Amino acid sequence: MKGKRKKEEKEKIIRAEDEWEPIGHTPMPHVTDLRNWDRRLLETYKPFYAPFCDLCCLCTYGKCDLTGTNRGACGIDISAQQGRIVTLACCMGMSAHAGHAAHIIDYLIEKHGEDYPIDLGDQVNVECPNIRTVLGLKPKTLRDLKTAVQYAAEQLVHVVSSTHTGQEGDAVDYESKALHISMLDHVCMEAADVAQIIGFKFPTSVADTPLVDMGWGSIDRKKPVILVVGHNPASSSEIIDYLRNKGLEDKVEVAGICCTALETTRYSNKAKVVGPLSRQLFFVRAGIADVIVADEQCIRTDLTDEASKVGSVVIASSDKACRGLEEVSDKPTDEVVKAMVDKGEHCLILDHEKAAEVAVEAALKIAPKRKKEEPIDEKKAIELAKACAACGSCTQVCPNLLPVGPAIQKLAEGDAEPFKQVFENCIGCGKCEEACPHGVPIFKLMQAVASWDTWKCRVGRGPVMDTEIRKVGAPIVLGTIPGVIALVGCSNFPNEIDEIAEMVDEFARRKYIVVLTGCSAMTVGMRKDKEGKTIYEKYPGDFDAGGVVNIGSCVSNAHITGAAMKIANIFANLPLRANYEVIADYVLNRVGAVGVAWGAMSQKAASIATGCNRLGIPVVLGPHSAKYRRLYLSRKEEGDWTVMDGRKKELVDTEEPSPEHLAIVTESKERAMVMIAKLCIRKNDTQPGRQIKLNHYIDLYKKFFGTLPDDLHHFVRTERDIPMFFKKEVKQFLQEKGWKPKPVLSLPTLIGTYETEVPVEATIR
Amino acid sequence: MKGKRKKEEKEKIIRAEDEWEPIGHTPMPHVTDLRNWDRRLLETYKPFYAPFCDLCCLCTYGKCDLTGTNRGACGIDISAQQGRIVTLACCMGMSAHAGHAAHIIDYLIEKHGEDYPIDLGDQVNVECPNIRTVLGLKPKTLRDLKTAVQYAAEQLVHVVSSTHTGQEGDAVDYESKALHISMLDHVCMEAADVAQIIGFKFPTSVADTPLVDMGWGSIDRKKPVILVVGHNPASSSEIIDYLRNKGLEDKVEVAGICCTALETTRYSNKAKVVGPLSRQLFFVRAGIADVIVADEQCIRTDLTDEASKVGSVVIASSDKACRGLEEVSDKPTDEVVKAMVDKGEHCLILDHEKAAEVAVEAALKIAPKRKKEEPIDEKKAIELAKACAACGSCTQVCPNLLPVGPAIQKLAEGDAEPFKQVFENCIGCGKCEEACPHGVPIFKLMQAVASWDTWKCRVGRGPVMDTEIRKVGAPIVLGTIPGVIALVGCSNFPNEIDEIAEMVDEFARRKYIVVLTGCSAMTVGMRKDKEGKTIYEKYPGDFDAGGVVNIGSCVSNAHITGAAMKIANIFANLPLRANYEVIADYVLNRVGAVGVAWGAMSQKAASIATGCNRLGIPVVLGPHSAKYRRLYLSRKEEGDWTVMDGRKKELVDTEEPSPEHLAIVTESKERAMVMIAKLCIRKNDTQPGRQIKLNHYIDLYKKFFGTLPDDLHHFVRTERDIPMFFKKEVKQFLQEKGWKPKPVLSLPTLIGTYETEVPVEATIR
C-alpha cells in the first residue's frame, strides 16, 4: 500500500522542497521497501542457523519441538524460528538505542528548545549520513532528530508485530525485517549521538582528543566517589555541572563504567574510566563507590543487592531500569539524602538535575562514614583460596569456559599466575562465586591478582570529519589503504584485553585505519607495551592509515556506517538522500570496511552488526557469538558471483567471492585476523590496491597458518594483482590450481541483478 | 524528566484547548507515569510465576540456569526473568494490534483523507473511551486515531528497550511495563476498530445484527471459493467491492477464518464464517478453497506448503507475513493470474485493490480446473485408520493432550465416537499427523467425523451504545445485573465449543450480560440445542441482562474495556480525559465485569488480558494458560483489603477480598464458572445487588462442588447480604466460621492508599 497520501506525508516530513540533493527511491522506507535488496544480499550470503534451543516456548501451544523437519503447532519450522528470534533480538537492540535517543532528545529539547541547531563544527558538513540516506531528511535541529526517531519507532511496531505467532513464516523474510530494524538502529544511534554532541557541546573537530585516566587504580578512594554506570549521559553531565557550580570538581571523584564513562569523559576530562562492563561487578564489590548512579543499558540487574553488601547506595535514573525502587523525584533533596545516608536506601529519581544533586550531596555525606576496605594482598588470597575443595562447580558454570577451579587450586599452592589469567579473561558475571558450595570468595581473590595500574583511554571523537573522508576516500576505495577495521561492541569475552589489543596493533601497524567504540575502545587501552605505552599513546587518533580512533560510545557506531556512507557521498559524489540501495551497493562492492565484534554479547550488538550487514559491511564475530544463532555465509565455490558492470551495463561473472561473508564467527584471534584481511577485499580494488590487500592477507596467513592461503586463487584476478614480494610462490600456486585470469571491473554493482526500481545509472556519478 | 516542553507538546497533541472535559493527571502517560497505580494493584494481586523454562537464552552470556536462587550472568533472577518474558509477550501482542491499526488507518486515509470524521451514529457519543482516558484526546478524525497509535508506538520503544539485557531487573517493574503496554494495546485496538467501522461503514447502532452462516458445510464448493484468513479487512473488503462491481457476488463464495471472517461479515452478509483458528489447517487441507488471501495474524506459517498440496493458491497481502513469496504488486494482473493458474504460484501483493482483483480473477479460472475431493466417509475412515500401529507418538505430541492414538484405534474398530471427541477438542495444529511414523492421514480421517452442518453467527456489533450504558450502568454498578462476562480471545483449547457454549448459556440464563469477541464469538455459535438453535438464536443481542453480544473481532476487545470506562463516564459522570487512575479505580471497585480467556494461546491474548487487568477487570484463563508463566493472585486471608472510604476520606479495612484475583487459571469449566461468579463481586455492591451475586455464587458452587462455598464468609458483609433462598444454611455456616459483620462502603477507592497526585475527591462526581 504505497499510496499517494503516504507519499505526500513523507515528502512533508523530509521537506522535499529542500533541494540539497535529489530524492532517491526509498524515502522513509517501510518494512518491505528494501526487501528485494535484502533478498539479493541473502542469496549470496545465505542465513546460516545454529539453533541455540530446539524448542519454541513463545506461546501456550508449545513448547514445540522444532528439531529437523518438525514444525511447531503454529506451523513454523526451525529456520523461520531462528529468523524470528534474531528479529526479536534486533528489535530489542534497536529499541535500546531508540529509547535512549528519544529520551536524550526530549531532555535536550527541554534544555535548549526544539529549534536548537545541529552544528558539528566546520569539519563536518554531512552531519547525519544515516538519517540522510535512510529517511531522505537533512536534519537541521533537535526536532528533526526527533522526527527520525519517531519514524523508527513506527517501523518497530511492524517488525515486532511480525514476530507474533502466526505472522511471518519465512526465514529470509524474518532476516529482511531484522536487517530493516537494524538499519534503523543506526539511524537512532546517530540521532542520539548527534543530539548529545550538540546538546552537551562535545568536541567534534579535533582528532587528538585528550587522554584520560583509566582503571580502578586511577581512582582516589579517599575522596567521595560517584560511579556512573550505563549509557546515558543526562545524569552524569548534570553531576559534572553540579560539581562545577559548587566548586567541588576536585573534591569528588566521578568514575564511569560502560558507555556512560565514555560520554562523561567527553564532557569532563577529570572524569575517569573504570573500564568495560566486564569489570562492573568486580568494581562494585570492591566497594570503592559511595554512590552509584545507574542510567540505562548494561547495568547488572543485581546492582542494588551488590551495592547494599558493601554499603554503597544506588540512584536509578531511568524509566528503563527502575529496579523496584521507590520513586522520590518529587521529594525534598534533604529527605532523600538522609534516607540514603542513614538507612542506605536506594531510590529512583527520574529528574536528572535532582538525581545529580542527590548523588553529590549523598556522596559527600556517605564517604566519611564508610571505611572502604583495602583490596586484599596475595598472601591473604592464598590463604582464602585454601577453602577450595576442587569440586569443579565454578568451572562448570563459567560462561567464558574459564578454568576457575584449577586456577584457585594453583593459587592455594602459591602460584597466582593461572588465576591472574582467569581474571584477565573474566567477564565478571559472578556465576562462579554463586556456584561455589564452599563459599570461596572468588571476587575478593581477584582483587589480589588484578592490576591496580592506571591506563589511558583517548576521549571519544564522534563523527569522522569530512576533511578526513576527502583525504582517505580515494585510497580506501581504490585499495591503497587496505581497509577500515572497526572494533565495535562489548569485548566482554575471551581474553578481551590481549586479543583486542593485539588485533588493533597488528592492523594499525599495517596501516589499516582502526576505529573503536564502546567497551572495546576502553579495553584496548588496558594493555601497555614494553615501554609502558598504551595503544592510544602509540598510534595517532586520526582517521587515516595507521590511526587508532576512539569514535565514542555504543551510539557512536552510527558514525562508522556513517563514514562509509560519507565515502560514497564525499568521495564518489553519490547522493545520499533516500538512496539506501545505491549507497549500500557502493559500500558492499567498493569500501573495504570490516566490523569486528569480538566480544559481542547482547541484543544491541546483534542489531548494530546486522545494520552494518545491510549496508554491505561484513562483520567478524568471536567464537561464543555462535549463540546469536545466525550468520550470513557465502559458499565461495558454489556461489554465484555475477555482478553488473556499471559502465558497460552487462552481467559479468567475476568468479570472485568478495567480500566472502557478511557475518562470520571465527574461532581464534589468529583466524580472525586472517579473515579480516580477506574481508577487506572488494571487487572494485585497483590492481595496486589489490596487491596491497593480498600482501597482508598472504603475510598474515603465512604467519599463522604456515602456507599460502588455499583460496588465494579466488582473489587473484590478473597477474598484476599478485604482490611483488610473493610473486614466485604465488604464481606456482596459481598454476597448480589451474588458475585463469578473471575480469577486472571498475564499476561492479548488484543493481541490475535483481528486481529494483533503481536504474544502473544511479550507481555512477 | 517530566518537563515543561514535554507538557506543552502533549497539550498541543491532545488539543488542551478543547474543553470537553477537564484534563486529568496523566495525559499521554509515559512508561512510569502510572507505575504507582500498578505497584498498588500488584501489592494486592502479586505476580505469581510458573516458569515455563528454567533457562534464559536471550543473550550470548547464556544459556543461564536461573533455577531457584540462581542468577543469570547479567544478574537477573527467575522472577524478573518471568516478568521480562511476559513484558516481551505483551509487546508482541500489542504491536500486532498497533501494526494493524497503523496499517488500516493509513489505508483508509488514502481512501478518505485524514480529515475523515469519526461518526459512530447517534447512539454513540463517547466514541473512543480508551483514547479519551489514556491520551486525553477526543478524536475527531482518522488523523487523530493515527496520533493515538503513534504515541503508542513511541511507548513501545521504551518498553521493548527495557527487556534488553542489563535493563530492568525487578519483576514488579517489568509487570508495570507489561501493564502499560497492554493498556496501550486497548488504545490501538480501539483506533483500529473505530477506523474500520467508519472507513468501511460497518453498522454500529443496531443490537440485532444479522445472523450469517457458519461452518464449512455452509460453503458451496461448486462455486469458486475465496478464503480470507487473518485479521485485517482491507483485502477482503476490496474483494467484496470487486465482486459487487462485477456483479459476481452470487457467483463466488467468500469465506473467512479468524477475525477477517468477522470483519468481512460486517461488510457483507453474504460472506461466510468457516470458523476459528483451530479449523484453519483442517479447512485448508480439505481443499475447498481455490484462492486463499492471507493478511496478518493467526495465519498458519505452513499455509503455502499446505495449500500447494491441495492445489489452492495463496496471495499474501501483508508486510507482516510475506512468507518468502515474490512480490508482484506492480506486475500486470493477467501475468500474475496466469502464473497462479498455470503454475500454482503463490505470491505477495501489498496493494489491496490489486490483491482483490487477482484473487477473484484467479479463483474464477482455477475453480473449473480443480476437481475438489469430497470428504471421505466413515467407512473409508475406518479403513484408513487400520494403518495405525498404536505407537502412541501422536498422543505424545498433542498440545491439547488429546488421546489421538487410542481414538484412532477405536475408529479402526468401527467406533467413531472417541475420534469425534478428539476432533471437537482439537486445535488443529497438525502435530499428530506429522509425528505419525505410519503415515495415518489423521486430518483426512477428521473429515469423516466432522459435522458438515451449518451454524449461525451473529455479525459483530462494535462499541456498546451510550443508550445501553445509560440503561445498564446503575444495575451493573449496584449489582442488580450480577455481572458482565466477556469471553475473549482464541478459544482454541480444551473442548472449546462445548465449554464456551455451556458457560455462555449458564450466565446468559442467569441474566448476566455476556459479550464475546474473536474466535470465541464464532465458537459459541457452533453448537445447537435440542431445538436446533444456536446460542445466538436463543438469546438477544442487546447489551443488557441476558443478552449475548458478539462485539466483533479481536480488536473489538477495546470496546469491552471501553464499555467499562463508559459506565464510569456516562453513569457515574466521571471525566475520562487523561484520568486513567480514577477510571481504573472505579472499574476495579465498582464494575462487576470479568474477562474469560478460555482458550487464549497467543501473545495478543496476553496483552489484551493484561490491559483489562490494569483497568481493574479480572480475567479467568483456561488450564493451559499457566504457560503464560504469570498470574496476578491475591491471598484472601493474608491480604490487606483496606481501601479508602471516598466519602469519609478514611481508611477502612473491608476484610473483603473482592475482586479476589486479577488473573487466574482455572482447571475446569465448572471451577471457572464458580470463579467467574465470585469475581463479579465488588466492594461497592448494594445489599440487594450483593444478594443476587451471592445467590449465583452459592448456587453454582453447590451445583458443581456440592456444598456452600467455603470462603462465603469473606463475602458477606452484613446479614442483609445473604440471599433469601439460602438464608438458613448460610447463617449457620457463618456462625460456624465465627463470622462478624463487616463495613459496607458506598464509595470504596484505592486512591489515597498509595502515593499519587490524584486527590480522593477526584473519585466522586
Added chain:
Amino acid sequence: MPHPQHLVNILTGIKGAMEMKDATPLAKIIKKAERPLLVIGPRALEVEIEGRPFIEYLVDIAKAANIPICATAHTKKKLLELGMTPESTYDVVEIVNALKDAEWKGVKGEGCHDFVLFGGIRTDLGNQALSTLKHFAPHLKTMTLCKYYYPNANFSLPNYKKEEEWKALLEGLVAGLK
C-alpha cells in the same frame, strides 16, 4: 533425565524430577514428611485404572497415611460422595500460591506443608504449578502420582505404558503407608 509423557511440556532446565518406580522407597519418603498434603485434581475423576477411578486410589493413600486433602477444581463433590471431606478447596494455582509461602499455616492451621503429593492435574498445568514450587518453595518437596513423568516435581512416577504397573505402584504405596 527421562522425557515427560507429553513432549509439549518438555525439558525446562537442569533440575528434573527423580523418577520413582518402586513403592517402598516412596512410602518411606512420604512417611518421613511432617506435614504432607495431597492435592487432588479433576483428571482423577475421569481417569480409571482397570475400571476403578483414580480418585479412589488417591483417597486410599490419603486414608492410609492420614494425609489432608486439598481438592482443586470440582473434585470436592466426588470426594464428599466418597465420604471424604477435603480439608480445603482451591484452584490448583491458589494452593500453590499458598504453599510458596513458608509462613503459611497450612490447610490444618498447623504450619506450611513440607511434602506435597499431586494427583489428577493435567500434565501441562501440573508441570507449571510444580515449576512454581521448584523455584519458589525450597522449603518443601513435591511428588506426583499420575501415570506421567512430571519433570518439575522432586519425585515423579515414570511414564507408564502399562496400567497394571501404575496400579501396582499405587496399591503398593497404600500398603506401604499403612
Added chain:
Amino acid sequence: MPHPQHLVNILTGIKGAMEMKDATPLAKIIKKAERPLLVIGPRALEVEIEGRPFIEYLVDIAKAANIPICATAHTKKKLLELGMTPESTYDVVEIVNALKDAEWKGVKGEGCHDFVLFGGIRTDLGNQALSTLKHFAPHLKTMTLCKYYYPNANFSLPNYKKEEEWKALLEGLVAGLK
C-alpha cells in the same frame, strides 16, 4: 540425557547425543562410515593429555583410519609441523556450512561426508556448530572426541573427570581403527 560439562550450553531439546564410553563400538561406527571427516579445532593445540598434545592423538586417529582432516582456525600450522597436511582449511562454521549441503563434493571431491568427527572446538561453539548439523544435515552423523559431553552431537564422549580415562578411550580408538 546426561548433562554437558558446561552448564551454560545446556539442554536444548529432546534429541541429545548418545554418550559413548567404550572405544570398541565407537571404532566400529567410524569404520562403517563411507566418507568420514575429522575436523580439528584450535583447543587441540592447547590441551594436553598427560603431557602429550591432544592434536597428536587426533592425528593418530586420522592416520589409523585414513580419515581426511579439516583444520579450523590456526591448527593447520601445527598439523604441518606434525607432518600431516590437512585436506582443507576452513573456519568451523564454514566447514559446517558446506557439510549441511548433501550435494557438496567433500574435502576430497568425492561427495559429501557421512560421518564427521570433531576435536578441539570450544564447547559452546562446538555445540552450536553441531546444532546446525543436527537440524540441517540429516544425511550425516556427528561425533565428538573432546573430553566433554556435547548434547548436539549424535555420539559424544562423556564428561571425563579423569584424564587417564579419556586417554584410554582415545588410545583404544586408535588401536581399534587400525
